[in-house]
Amino acid sequence: MDKKIILRSLLVVATLVGITVLQMCKPQAPASVSGSDAAVKAYVPPGQYDEFYNLVSGGFSGQMSVYGLPSGRLFRVIPVFSEDPTTGYGYSEETKAMLNTSHGYVPWDDLHHPAISTTNGEHDGRWVFGNANNTPRVARIDLKTFRTSEIIELPNSGGNHSSPFITENTEYVVAGTRFSVPVGDKTDVPISTFKENFKGYISFISVDPKDGKMNIAFQLKTPGVSFDLARAGKGPSHGWFFFSCYNTEQAYTLLEVNASQKDKDFIMAVNWKKAEEYIAQGKGEKVKARYARNRYDESTHTATSEMLTEVLQLDPAVLKDIIYFIPCPKSPHGCDTDPSGEYIVGSGKLAALIPVFSFTKIQQAIANKDFEGEFAGIPVIKYESALHGEVKKPGLGPLHTEFDANGNAYTSFFVSSEIVKWNVKSLEVLDRVPTYYSIGHLCVPGGPTRKPHGKYVIAYNKITKDRYLPTGPELTQSAQIYDITGDKMKLILDFPTIGEPHYAEAIPASLIMPQSTKIFKIEENNHPYVAKGEGQAKVERKGNEVHVYMTAIRSHLTPDNIEGVRVGDEVYFHVTNLEQDWDVPHGFAIKGAANAELLIMPGETATLKWKPLSVGVYPFYCTDFCSALHQEMQGYIRISPAGSNVPLKYSTGKTDDTAAGAGR
Amino acid sequence: MNPIKRISRGVVAVAALLMISAYFVPLWQILMWAPQYPEGLEMKIWIDTLSGDVKIISALNHYIGMKHIEVEMFPEFGYMIYIVAVLIGVGLLAALWGKRLGLWIFAGLLVATGIAALVDFYLWGYDYGHNLDPTAAISIPGMSYQPPLIGTKQLLNFTAFSGPDIGGWIFMVSAVMAIGALVYEIYINRTK
Numbered sequence: 001m002d003k004k005i006i007l008r009s010l011l012v013v014a015t016l017v018g019i020t021v022l023q024m025c026k027p028q029a030p031a032s033v034s035g036s037d038a039a040v041k042a043y044v045p046p047g048q049y050d051e052f053y054n055l056v057s058g059g060f061s062g063q064m065s066v067y068g069l070p071s072g073r074l075f076r077v078i079p080v081f082s083e084d085p086t087t088g089y090g091y092s093e094e095t096k097a098m099l100n101t102s103h104g105y106v107p108w109d110d111l112h113h114p115a116i117s118t119t120n121g122e123h124d125g126r127w128v129f130g131n132a133n134n135t136p137r138v139a140r141i142d143l144k145t146f147r148t149s150e151i152i153e154l155p156n157s158g159g160n161h162s163s164p165f166i167t168e169n170t171e172y173v174v175a176g177t178r179f180s181v182p183v184g185d186k187t188d189v190p191i192s193t194f195k196e197n198f199k200g201y202i203s204f205i206s207v208d209p210k211d212g213k214m215n216i217a218f219q220l221k222t223p224g225v226s227f228d229l230a231r232a233g234k235g236p237s238h239g240w241f242f243f244s245c246y247n248t249e250q251a252y253t254l255l256e257v258n259a260s261q262k263d264k265d266f267i268m269a270v271n272w273k274k275a276e277e278y279i280a281q282g283k284g285e286k287v288k289a290r291y292a293r294n295r296y297d298e299s300t301h302t303a304t305s306e307m308l309t310e311v312l313q314l315d316p317a318v319l320k321d322i323i324y325f326i327p328c329p330k331s332p333h334g335c336d337t338d339p340s341g342e343y344i345v346g347s348g349k350l351a352a353l354i355p356v357f358s359f360t361k362i363q364q365a366i367a368n369k370d371f372e373g374e375f376a377g378i379p380v381i382k383y384e385s386a387l388h389g390e391v392k393k394p395g396l397g398p399l400h401t402e403f404d405a406n407g408n409a410y411t412s413f414f415v416s417s418e419i420v421k422w423n424v425k426s427l428e429v430l431d432r433v434p435t436y437y438s439i440g441h442l443c444v445p446g447g448p449t450r451k452p453h454g455k456y457v458i459a460y461n462k463i464t465k466d467r468y469l470p471t472g473p474e475l476t477q478s479a480q481i482y483d484i485t486g487d488k489m490k491l492i493l494d495f496p497t498i499g500e501p502h503y504a505e506a507i508p509a510s511l512i513m514p515q516s517t518k519i520f521k522i523e524e525n526n527h528p529y530v531a532k533g534e535g536q537a538k539v540e541r542k543g544n545e546v547h548v549y550m551t552a553i554r555s556h557l558t559p560d561n562i563e564g565v566r567v568g569d570e571v572y573f574h575v576t577n578l579e580q581d582w583d584v585p586h587g588f589a590i591k592g593a594a595n596a597e598l599l600i601m602p603g604e605t606a607t608l609k610w611k612p613l614s615v616g617v618y619p620f621y622c623t624d625f626c627s628a629l630h631q632e633m634q635g636y637i638r639i640s641p642a643g644s645n646v647p648l649k650y651s652t653g654k655t656d657d658t659a660a661g662a663g664r
Numbered sequence: 665m666n667p668i669k670r671i672s673r674g675v676v677a678v679a680a681l682l683m684i685s686a687y688f689v690p691l692w693q694i695l696m697w698a699p700q701y702p703e704g705l706e707m708k709i710w711i712d713t714l715s716g717d718v719k720i721i722s723a724l725n726h727y728i729g730m731k732h733i734e735v736e737m738f739p740e741f742g743y744m745i746y747i748v749a750v751l752i753g754v755g756l757l758a759a760l761w762g763k764r765l766g767l768w769i770f771a772g773l774l775v776a777t778g779i780a781a782l783v784d785f786y787l788w789g790y791d792y793g794h795n796l797d798p799t800a801a802i803s804i805p806g807m808s809y810q811p812p813l814i815g816t817k818q819l820l821n822f823t824a825f826s827g828p829d830i831g832g833w834i835f836m837v838s839a840v841m842a843i844g845a846l847v848y849e850i851y852i853n854r855t856k
Contacts, residue, residue, distance in 0.1 A: 554723055555801075581720045628727065629801055 041483055042493035044071040049513070052445050052506040054458065055114045055128050056479070061499025062109040064130055066146065069445070069506055070456060070481055072495030080139050080148050081109030081132045083596075089148075091596035093572065093607035094527075095296070100305035101153050102290045106135045112502040113164060113229075116143075117207070121168040121234040121341075121450030125511035127212050129164035129173050136160035138175055138205060140212055142298075145517045149296050152214045155289035155311055156183045156201040162227035166207075168238045168450075172217065172272065175203040176227030176243050184287070194252040198224035201313075202243065204272060213295070218275060218284055218312045220322065222268070223376035224250055226259070228333050229400075234450050235341035237359040239273040242344050244328065244335035248375065260350060264327035264383065266375070267335055267346050269362060274322050275314055283319055284312040299526045301604050317377035324366060325375050327383040328355060334400035338409065338424050339450050343388055345409060345424075347398035354398050354411060356427060358388035389427045394420045399440060400503075402447030404454040404484060410447075412439040412459065419459055419482065421489060433489045435459040435480055436467050444484070445506035453508055457482045457489065460501035468496060477501055518582040520603030527605035529574035534558045539650040546571045548650075552586035552600065553578040554627040556652060557620070560635025564648030567612055567641055573598075573620075576605040587623025590637070597623050612639040666764040666853060672845040673759045676770060679841035680755025682834050686711050686748050691831035692785070694811060696721065698821045707733075708829060711748060712741045728809060728820070729800025730792060740784065751777060755842070764849055771842040778839060786813050 044050050050068025058065055062082030066075045083090025083099065090099050090107055099105055109132035117127045127149075130139045136157035140150040154160055154175045162176025180198040182189050189197045199221055206217040226247040233240035248265045251258030278284065289311040296303040316322040328335075330348030337344050344357040364370070365385035372382045397415030404410070409424050417438050421431040439459045446453035459480045468476060476496035482489040522532055531537045531549040537558040540547045546569050551558045557575075565571060575588045579602040589597040590610055598606045612618065622633035640646045690708035697704045705717040713735055722732045735741055754773055758766030793810030796803070809819050812826045828836065 555727075579723070581717075581723070632801075 038483075038490065038492040041490075042070045042072065042481060044068065044073070049509060051455075051509060052453070053509055053512050054443070054504055054506045055116065056460070056497060056504040057111050057114055057130065057502045058498050059112065059477075059500030059502050060110050062111050062132075063499065064111060064114055064128070064141065065498040067495070067497075068509075069458070070493060072479070072481065072493050074498070076146060077498055078141055078146050078148065080130050080141065081106075081111055081137065081151070083107045085596035086599065088596045088598040088606060088608065091608075092598055093609055094302040094605075097303040097305035098148060098151055098294045098296060100294055101135055101137065101292050102155070102307065103135060108134075109137065110134045111139075112161060114503060114505050115164045115166045115173065115448075116505045116507055117170040117212075118166060118449055119169055121238075123446060123449055123507045123511055124170075125507060125515070127170075127207075128505070129166065131160045131163035131175065133159055133161050133178070136175065136177065138164045138173055138214065140207075140214060142212070143512055144515050145298070147296065149212065149298075150214055151292075151294045152205060152216065153291040153293065154201075154203050154216070155291040156181070156199070156219060157203065162202075162230045162243055164205075165230045165232060165241075167232040167241070167272070168234050170207050170209070172232075173205045173207060173214065174230055174232075174241060174243075175205060176230055177201050178226050178228070180224035180226065191252050194224055195250050198250075198252075200225050200227060200245075202227065202270070203311075204275070214293070216291075216308075216311050218279060218314055220270065220275065221313055221315045221317075222323065223317075223378065225266070227268075228331075229335050231335055231337045231344070231448065233337055233341050233359065234339070237337065237341040237344075239271065240359070241270040241272055242335050242337065243268040243270065244332035244346060246331040246333075260331060264329050265331050265348075266325040266380070267328045267332060267344065267357070269324045269326060269381075271322055275319075278314055278319050278322070279312065284314050286310050287313045298520070299524060301520070301525065301527050301606065321366075323378055324362075325378055325380040326357060326362065326386045327372070327380065329353065334398070334411075336401040336403075336409075336448070338403050339405065339452055341450070343424050345401040345411070347401060347411065349397055349399060349414070351398065352393065352396065354391040354394050354401075354422075355383075356388045356391065356424065357386045361388065362386045391422050391427045391429065394422060394429055395432065400442055402442055402444040402457065403452050404444055404447075405452045406454070410442060410444060410457045410484070410489075412442040414438050414440060414462075419457060419489065421484070431488050433482060433491065435461055436478070436494065437461060437463040437465060441501070441503040443504045443506055445508070448505070453506070455483070455485060456492075456506070457484050458504065458506070460497070460504060462500070464496070467494060479504075518602075519580055520601060522576075522578065522580060522603045525576070525603055525605060527574070527576070529572070529607065530605045531558075531574070531576045533578065534652070537650075537652075539564075539648060541648055544569050546648075548573045550575045550588075551578050552576070552588070552622060552633075554584065555622075555629035555633045557588075557622065557633060557635050558652040559650035560652045561654070562636070562650045563638040563640075564646045565612065565637060565639055566644050566646075567615060567639060569612065569639075571610045571612065571637070572607055573610065574605055574607045575600050577602050579603070584626055585624045586626055586633075588620065589623045590620040591618045599624060612637075615639055615641050666849070667762055668764055668767060668845070668849050669852070672767065672849055673762050675841050675845045676755055676767060677759035679838040679845075680752045680759065680770075682838045682841075683748060683752050683755070685834050686831045687745070689831040689834070690715070690829040691835070693825075693827060693829040695825040697823045700821075711744050711831070714738075725809075727801045729797030729803065730809060731795070731797075733792075738788070747777065755838075764846075767842070767846045767849060771839070771846045774835075774839045774842055778835070782813065789813065 052069040054067040054069045056065045064078045079089035111130045115129045128141045136154035142149045157177040158179030158181040161178035164173045180200040182197040202220040204217045225245045228244040230243040247259035294305040328346040330350035332346045333349040334347035365381045370385040371379045395413035395416040399412045401411045422429045441460045443458045464478045477500045481493040531551045537551045538549050577586045577600040600606045617638045692709035694707040707716045758770040789811045794808045816825045
């Protein structure tokens with residue numbers, strides 16, 4: 001043993017220690033490990049039910065998805081604004097009308113926000129509304145059937161983003177335009193005349209408390225800005241509505257820069273009770289407009305579309321006291337009222353603080369005419385006069401705020417990718433957790449209501465990057481669930497979502513589950529082409545239209561042999577599912593169908609239109625694995641040349657040619 | 665003729681009157697469970713009709729060639745209302761008459777009716793389970809599907825249970841009361 005070896009060894013050890021120390025100094029990526037009890041908290045054992053339904057917007061998918069919380073399990077994707085070849089929504093003769101607009105049939109859209117109906121500011125579990133951000137529309141989905149019941153288009157609107165937020169008793173669903181647009185007779189104008197000709201319209205859609213039917217009650221004509229989000233007042237502030245708006249610079253190009261110039265944009269406070277008073281006094285003006293309203297009738301299983309031609313408008317620049325502006329820092333996005341209805345949280349997406357306004361102070365400021373001036377004829381309340389206080393240094397890029405039942409707020413931060421919990425009264429920051437990555441909206445069950453159910457906060461993220469196994473350049477979007485029952489928020493689950501999730505709401509299963517429809521009663525089916533039993537199945541020719549009144553029951557279609565149909569005919573398969581048993585849908589598909597297939601629920605009738613283009617025998621079959629003999633649930637239609645005199649005939653279970661060995 | 669005690673007359677009258685319930689509640693029930701039907705399917709037999717998941721049961725049973733169950737299949741539904749009416753009438757008359765023979769007749773009729781009903785039900789069940797459509801989709805040689813008379817039985821993927829419903833139980837109470845009154849009368853007369 002000599003000194004050399006010892007020295008060498010020491011050198012090696014020293015180098016290793018040095019490298020280790022260096023490594024330790026290098027900044028680490030934020031750890032994303034959740035607590036050890038996380039799995040237990042999100043675990044719902046097989047066969048057991050989740051505590052909440054989570055209704056999640058599908059963003060660019062145009063649909064709404066239904067998840068369970070806390071398991072994050074996906075139950076269903078409800079077709080709303082986009083056609084769905086799986087179920088035939090938008091393709092079947094019955095549902096085509098749902099996607100009709102003043103621009104014709106628009107088969108897709110961009111759904112951003114669900115809003116569950118409320119009574120006295122609390123979830124009542126009747127309907128969920130959704131907005132179409134592209135071709136401005138609002139949809140109403142029935143929470144008994146989880147089907148879209150009605151879609152109403154919005155005239156004078158250029159992108160329905162500030163929607164479909166609702167008042168305390170679902171009196172109104174609002175729809176504020178994201179794009180101001182030129183309206184009326186002056187629509188062919190230079191874009192540069194924005195200030196002069198472009199207007200922003202806010203629509204108040206009334207909802208019939210009995211059956212939910214929607215109607216545009218009135219529109220407010222407001223200065224040309226962009227409306228972003230909104231929330232109704234509640235409790236003491238019931239009767240008011242608050243809208244965030246950006247681009248008060250009234251820029252029409254490179255908004256990224258030009259709409260970010262002003263230090264403050266506005267939150268617009270709307271006294272809708274005042275608007276109702278003006279309407280009662282006959283101060284509204286009926287204006288020509290053209291917009292579609294599509295309703296689905298559950299008794300005929302058929303949607304009809306009507307084109308409406310008039311809308312009632314009010315001009316708040318003339319009719320005073322309907323709207324007021326409140327300055328809000330840096331292009332506000334979220335505009336959320338707390339459960340008490342006293343506090344309104346504005347989230348400037350470029351701001352480094354969160355202003356919280358007080359409804360009481362706003363009322364005082366209005367009474368004292370505490371205004372700093374006017375914007376396009378509308379009074380602007382002084383910022384300080386309306387302010388309850390500011391949350392200092394909460395994070396970067398606040399977007400949206402939800403609330404729990406204990407006076408706490410949860411704000412999402414896109415830029416700093418985190419959720420920050422703070423106290424609404426004291427404005428003190430209490431906790432923060434990272435999200436993966438770049439959270440947009442967030443959801444506390446019952447968060448927008450007067451009685452939040454609490455328990456969880458869910459983050460809906462824009463970027464997933466390295467969170468899941470990669471699937472090429474196109475990756476899933478995702479959500480994360482955090483337990484908020486303790487002082488500290490704890491990540492308990494991470495799950496992928498359909499489309500890009502924007503806003504979502506969660507409602508206790510107990511408010512939805514007991515009333516969920518299981519079947520449609522066949523006796524109550526008033527479809528004009530229903531066959532209420534195999535005895536009523538038939539084929540009728542009307543000129544070149546052939547109507548097949550078909551029935552489906554385990555495991556055959558009636559009729560399953562059809563002849564005497566010719567090239568050039570239009571064949572309508574009206575398929576009635578005769579089952580009256582839960583979870584026994586039947587499907588219908590035919591070779592060469594250029595549109596879609598059908599999925600027909602028990603007791604329902606749906607129609608697929610099919611145009612045979614060439615001579616031959618075409619197979620059709622049931623696409624839903626309904627029974628042990630599902631594979632046998634099939635049939636043929638014979639297509640003869642145009643002008644052929646093959647007689648029309650149809651049957652099931654009839655064997656003509658026993659000599660050839662056919663049949664039994 | 666042995667006159668019977670007042671208490672026995674009262675018991676017989678109550679037993680007869682209890683049977684009026686037969687017109688308002690189901691008498692018999694058949695319950696079925698399968699992996700796909702964890703919530704179960706039920707068929708209730710009333711004095712003059714059937715209720716419950718009859719259509720679903722028929723739709724499922726057609727695969728093995730069983731007949732479609734219809735109310736019209738059962739002539740019993742036409743005359744059961746009269747049989748029960750006669751039973752009630754005989755019971756009330758026996759109470760009024762107050763003789764032991766009346767008691768014998770009433771109790772005897774009740775027991776005989778009960779046995780006849782079970783025999784009738786067994787014969788129907790035998791026919792329903794054995795007389796199968798030869799062209800049925802599922803045909804298992806040697807397999808028949810007679811529902812249980814009383815109790816539980818496994819039939820392919822279904823567990824079937826057959827037993828009295830409320831009305832059936834009330835009938836049994838009536839029968840026990842009538843027989844009880846008879847036994848009581850015989851007993852007290854012997855000790856005299």
